[in-house]
Amino acid sequence: MSKKYVYLFKEGNADMRELLGGKGANLAEMTRLGMPVPQGFTVSTEACTRYYDDGKVISEDIQEQINAALAEIEEINGKKFGSPENALLVSVRSGARASMPGMMDTILNLGLNDEVVAGMIKGNPDPKFERFVYDSYRRFIQMFSDVVMEIPKKTFEVIIDEIKEAKGVKQDIELTSDDMKELVVRFKAYYKEQKGEDFPTDPKIQLMEAVKAVFRSWDNPRANVYRRMNDIPYSWGTAVNVQPMVFGNLNEKSGTGVAFTRDPATGEKALFGEYLINAQGEDVVAGIRTPSKIDQLAQDMPEVYEQFVKVAHTLEEHYKDMQDMEFTIENGKLYMLQTRNGKRTAAAALKIAVDLVKEGKITEEEAVLRVEPKQLDALLHPQFDTKALKAAKPIGKGLAASPGAACGKVVFTAEDAKAWAANGEKVVLARLETSPEDIEGMAAAQGILTVRGGMTSHAAVVARGMGTCCVSGCGEIKMNEEAKTFELGGMTIKEGDYISLNGSTGDIYGEAIPTTEAAIVGDFDVFMKWADAVRTLKVRTNADTPRDTAQAVKFGAEGIGLCRTEHMFFEGERIKAIREMIVSKTVEEREKALNKILPYQQGDFEEMYRVLEGRPMTVRFLDPPLHEFVPTKDEDIAELAKEMNIKVEDLKSVIEGLHEFNPMMGHRGCRLAVTYPEIAAMQTKAVINAAITVNKEHPEYNIVPEIMIPLVGEVKELKYVKDVVTSTADKIIADAGVELTYHVGTMIEIPRAALTADEIAKEAEFFSFGTNDLTQMTFGFSRDDAGKFLDAYYDKKIYEADPFAKLDQTGVGKLVKMAAELGRSTRPDLKLGICGEHGGDPSSVEFCHNVGLNYVSCSPFRVPIARLAAAQAAIKSKKN
């Protein structure tokens, strides 16, 4: 017997998410719970995978199963596909394992053809009904042509505009039943003109083509971008849900809406939502009409409202989480079309998780799992500078769709947003409304402003998911997208002008308002305490200044995992001394220059030790190639030569001598210390002296300096530099007559270091995985150059994630694991950490937990994310 690819809703349940997709599984679950769900069926994700495996063909056996399921739902619903008397119309919707709102295609009203339309009208003489039927028909033709046949929707809009012009009307709603009828005729003619054949009339053919189109849409560019941004594997595929249509646009006793069991912006426990009378779902989601609040339903249709409140309550109790529900009312009767765990802001996520624990519905550990670590970003994002904000006056107000503050130059297309941002500009994207094609531009923008659409519009939902500030539905705006200007509050804002948005209030400003760092409030501390309680992986930070260090400590950093000492070299007098060192010709000259740097560096370390109050700090010795410290332009070289009182030619020849073909693989890291051990000696002095000084001030800190040698590939190399460090340090300690323990360790960032980690651990007291460089070397491409081809790699599904953002567990991870095991085989108590960008990426943090690292280290603003990710990893690994 053939494998089962098609499931009636009544055959499934919520646990079958992988097979049925989120939507399908929840429709099945609602069916099991006895809720009013139009009974349909789900074509499984495995059918999608098979579709691709078979070369984009739906195999015979799957087609048979679809037709069989169709027959069953005809039976259940008492309607028949293609029957003029009693027509079954269906919606065909995608539904992946993970929610991908708006990313894939949907077709409504499928099953219509001339005979069915005629039959329907015959059965209901109401002229409004006739108009409704023709409206549905023309919508179906338009949607089917767009989604299935790739005739752009816009080209049909042109025909509508022609008719509107001919009739002298402005709104679709003003078109009559006859106008709609004519639209159908002209749409079909246009279709034939475009495709060279008649619009398909057989509903079964329509259905099969629609299913294929949904499968295809799994692979459309915006879905691919969304998946990459959200770590959703391409291999999962999407399910397809085929569900009998119910019509929210049938009459004034009909409507459609979206609601949440708690406020997705604040987490407040109250039914929250919007609906539109006499509308189809797409009208709400697309944000073309601004909908009413859900409370209005209590007055419009009290019984339906009561029933819906009960359903909502049951669903939240059942799923023990905030639900996001879609419903339709057809002629006074409620139908549930979807429920899912609702997307929410970070603040809401925290509040809901904490409230659910308080309500006794979930445990603290379950609560910890309820918040996406990446979401915390939103809490940590900039807010307006309070003073500047007081002085500013809003020019308008929209909906507070996604919290945070944004300030940037306004752009009017997603492409511009992307391009300007790529040039280092901070931009705010202003649009009439956003659509899924805009996703990359939205991601590149500081904030998003739309003229149309509510709190559940595309712009709002996507912005919240991204943690990007968004103000939506500001109808006052007069937008001229063509001219790239808009008018608001008497101002004309042109492309490139600064505007500012407050996503928490909806305020719009026609000026730049400086933003300040985020402030953590509310349930954050309670929640993070739960996370910390279960977490075993320590979280440190990458910080090079006392200010960053203080910030990170505030965010819960347990120390510094990576202090990049070279960042201290660029300011004022320091860079002069560094350059003096670079042009030195003898060890003595070099030492003289280094002696000038010593007090600065030591002072920085002292300050950081003070801020850390006893927390550990790993100091990485000089890493970048020396040419990074010298100018490249002729005029700058000339100026510097004058300043340094040396000949221009001499300086030029030094700089030319520093040139490297592949700086990433050049004279840097510990290679500098091997050739110029006096640099390592100076840095050792700075660290050890600083520790001794601050220990004297605060004996309770008991500072144990950690010195980290970068770019080691061979144990003898580490040994050589370590000998410089220990001989220098031991002398200082002896001379000072103090007791001071210190550790010398290494970065593991060169593949050879990972491969020979057992040898390296003989000298290294700790390892810190530098996964940025390790990724570069393991993949053999540099981060700076990979941009030229990585897009092609994403398009062609060769890579699904940026290996510099998300640790490549297969390749780089194998080296990390190998190094951890080899290292500990030599030195069982070897301390292991990670200090690459990956230290703040949740999936990478989970990997670090699983391979047994002791800590991760990440930038200050990612510390809370890492803390939460580490906690979730601990809970998940307990479960396994």
Added chain:
Amino acid sequence: MSKKYVYLFKEGNADMRELLGGKGANLAEMTRLGMPVPQGFTVSTEACTRYYDDGKVISEDIQEQINAALAEIEEINGKKFGSPENALLVSVRSGARASMPGMMDTILNLGLNDEVVAGMIKGNPDPKFERFVYDSYRRFIQMFSDVVMEIPKKTFEVIIDEIKEAKGVKQDIELTSDDMKELVVRFKAYYKEQKGEDFPTDPKIQLMEAVKAVFRSWDNPRANVYRRMNDIPYSWGTAVNVQPMVFGNLNEKSGTGVAFTRDPATGEKALFGEYLINAQGEDVVAGIRTPSKIDQLAQDMPEVYEQFVKVAHTLEEHYKDMQDMEFTIENGKLYMLQTRNGKRTAAAALKIAVDLVKEGKITEEEAVLRVEPKQLDALLHPQFDTKALKAAKPIGKGLAASPGAACGKVVFTAEDAKAWAANGEKVVLARLETSPEDIEGMAAAQGILTVRGGMTSHAAVVARGMGTCCVSGCGEIKMNEEAKTFELGGMTIKEGDYISLNGSTGDIYGEAIPTTEAAIVGDFDVFMKWADAVRTLKVRTNADTPRDTAQAVKFGAEGIGLCRTEHMFFEGERIKAIREMIVSKTVEEREKALNKILPYQQGDFEEMYRVLEGRPMTVRFLDPPLHEFVPTKDEDIAELAKEMNIKVEDLKSVIEGLHEFNPMMGHRGCRLAVTYPEIAAMQTKAVINAAITVNKEHPEYNIVPEIMIPLVGEVKELKYVKDVVTSTADKIIADAGVELTYHVGTMIEIPRAALTADEIAKEAEFFSFGTNDLTQMTFGFSRDDAGKFLDAYYDKKIYEADPFAKLDQTGVGKLVKMAAELGRSTRPDLKLGICGEHGGDPSSVEFCHNVGLNYVSCSPFRVPIARLAAAQAAIKSKKN
């Protein structure tokens, strides 16, 4: 009881080489054979290692053992250290496991002091003897001061010159006994002035200091360079041989010499050597006096000669190899001071190996092990162009010290040789005589010319070892090293002038004579047949042109392991088409340009298939980044823009767009094929069409094309490009209506490819290890940039070998092994090869054999080396 560190000669034997060093083990063996060896002792290599481990100190227990051994040899020799009546004098010489001629230090005449000298003179009233004793004493002071106390030898020469001037004489030999006496006084005064203390008079202190000095000399710069060139590990250490002095400079019945049991230049079976009457060994080796042939000894001292011939014969029979012996005749009595397997030219090595088999002394497999693979280089080195040579007239003649032809600009110091060669110049190094300090300059030179010194002088021995052409001992030359000129045959040759040398005849030319490739002659074929018989590893070549291919086939290549297709892109019209492709903006434009390249590329492949006559060829698809094909200078860009009929700005912007920060890690290899699959399609057409064409001409060739995708790091990447290849190839094959098998494989040159080789083997039908890139990525440094720090790494013993020349078995080798195992776990019949530079390096070839690769591929001139190395690896692995 303490470990034994000191062995009397009579306690050892030839098998104890690791412990006693080569010299010590052979002195022991000669003792066992009852030969006339002055009985001494050897301080073991383990004592040297311990000396370094203990922080450059000879521990008490080793000192005790040395003193005990000293007492024993006093007993045996009937002499006493420091005794005026009956003084024991000793030589102290280094002796490592592997012979390192001239690299370490020697001290002669140790044991002399004022009392001993007085006593010796008292015992022998001959005034010549008095002069001899004082001469020995001043030599000892000079040598001890130089070697042990680091007072340069030259500064003593100044004193000698002063005395010679005062006396009005020119030669040392003209100095009287009193002059020598005065020299001793002045030397000691100079010593005291330099060191602030008296010259040590206690022979035991002299001895211990001398032993230490020899240990120290293991770590001197020239020894380190020599070891790196000859793959000798630093960890081995050297032994020290302490042997009673015998005096070849005692009188006219004394002498000293060096001899070989066969001719080290030709391999001819005949006693071959040189000796000097009334001289010490250093006089022969240093090449200051030009010695007599050994045959002369038959006339000078027939009995001694006869005895020596017998000893020589016995030694060769015993060691079953050509021996290189040092002997001294003291007052008519023969003493053997050393024997070892003699260094020899490649031609001699082959002849001796083949002759020894013919003589029934060794087996064919033993013979195969007798020739150093690297030596074959010498047979493959350039010879003069015959025509040009006929037209040329030598300006002088020296000794044919090391065969081959050389042509280059003359330089007069080793430093210049090194510097000029680094700038790409071909140079010939001309010196009065060479010394061990010159070794790097000698290695950089095409040829070496010396004024002084015989066939066993430093220059000759070292040049033969290196396989570098050398003409030595051309006394006619008037050399002015200061002015950097020399006069010969009426010509004045200045620095930078071209000269040519024939190392096989000794001819010197004052002009450039073009050289042509080497011709293989004599015993080569017989020998290589034996090697091939035992070899299991195949040897292919890296070749990109029909000419190189033909050359490699002549050298025994069994196919092409790496055909770099981009090398075909640079000539004439091709580069134009490539550039046209690069500036193309659409796929169609690119395809148009590629279509122009197709016939060239296909034609090249056809020609190569014809030359290969059915041998396999692995074609690697386009690898380098595209910016390598475009000009960088403004004027060239302007010219090209004109030629291409495009705007300069447009071309500039294309070229700027191609810029990469780290080209080695940029848009290259299969990444080009992923972004521009049409390139891979074109190359596939060229390969497959060529194979079909040549198969039609020569069905017996049965060509099976091998297409290799470079720089793969992920199986999906390979799959993508492979799909392009197979769809293109299959269509061509079907259209042509032929049967054609072809294989698609990949380079393993990115660490991630090695780490995920099990996945990659699902798509790859063969792997070829690109160990150049793999080394770069594994070490994290680029070959082009590593020069800046590698010298420091060698100096500091962090690396002992250049990882780009000798495969790093610890790190890179681990990846190779892992990839081989993972790959074969997926595809047991996976064909594995290597095509990096390492494919021609003997130790790397051995590694490839041991990890089970199927073939190595190397440049044509290294093919014979690889064949021999592979044979030796097979024999060695059979033994284990």
